[in-house]
Amino acid sequence: MTDAEQISLFDLDPSPKAKQTAKQSSKAAKPAPPVPVGVTYADLDALKADAIACQKCPLAATRTNVVVERGNRQALIAIIGEGPGQNEDETGLPFVGKAGQLLDKILQSVDLDPEKDVYICNVVKCRPPNNRVPEDIEMAACKPYLLEQIRLIDPKIILLTGATAVKAVTGDKRGITKIRGEWGEWEGRLIMPILHPAYLLRNASREKGSPKWLMWQDIQTVKAKYLEIKSQLQGQDNIEEDEEEF
Ligand code: SF4
Structure with missing residues (x-):
């Protein structure tokens, strides 16, 4: 299969409605009350109950x-987006609108199962009005x-979709097109900024160098690293089992 054919696997029908019309709200956020520092949860159910x-x-x-999560809580890959949109706000699940459907197709194009192989969440758990970018104080x-x-998930790979997610997690304010596809390390984990699927929806081209082409390169790189890590972890498990038997 050629690159162009493979990229087309995650090509959604672009419709005018699918185009995001996110507008920045001019409304200033009110100061948030102080957040307890160092809160730890026994498990994700406890976290979810609090967030809700x-x-x-x-x-x-x-x-x-409140939109907390979807996917596998034991996944090696975590995907972090900016915040919920309208579909997510309505369903309580992250990445289920057009952009989310495209994300699933991108994952499936390299045989990653969106429900089994990844854990998906957002920087903010509640939808910013009119899909505006979350304020710093909200993040x-x-x-x-x-x-x-x-x-709690303990992922080995974190994919940050779009500049806001990168800024929120790592503090890096560089443009996403400059840093996408680059591996980095954050808190002992591998991270990679990738383009936001919504950006791909607005750019239909599959030409070399286009957002879809770039995403195809990045997701193949991610899959290769995922297989490498999975194989290392399985090797470790086998050694531990052998030691126990010995
Ligand atoms: S977005 Fe704000 S209100 Fe919603 S869970 Fe996060 S901190 Fe709480």
Whole structure:
């Protein structure tokens, strides 16, 4: 299969409605109450219960559902997006709109199962009005949940979709097109910034160098690293089993 054919596997029908019309809200966020530092959860169910009742930032006032997670809590790969959109707010699940469907296709194009091989969440768990970019104060208020999700999932690879997710997690403010596809290390884990699927929806071209082409390169790199890590971990398990038998 050629690159062009493979990329087309995650080509969604672009419709005018699918185009995001995210507008920045001019409304300034109200200061959030202080967030307890160093909160730790016994498990993700406890975290989810807290998040569902959370009122720590102004986004609580306009959300329908708190959007915490989907996928496999034991996955080696975590995918972190910016925040819920309308579909996510309505369903309570991250990445289920057009961009989410495209993300699933991207994963499936390299035989990664969106429900088994990855864990998916967002920087903020509540939808910013009109899909605006989350305010710094909102991301800071929600970050303890994200950090706890990462600690509890313990992924070996973290994919950060789009510049906002990169900035929220690592503090790196460089443009996503400059840093996408680059491996980095954060808190002892491999991270890679990737383009946001919504950006791919707005750019239909599959030409070499286009966003879809770049994503195809990146997801193949991710899959190769995933297989490498999986194989290393299986090797370690076998050694431990042999030692136990010995
Ligand atoms: S976005 Fe996060 S911090 Fe803000 S109300 Fe929702 S769960 Fe709480």
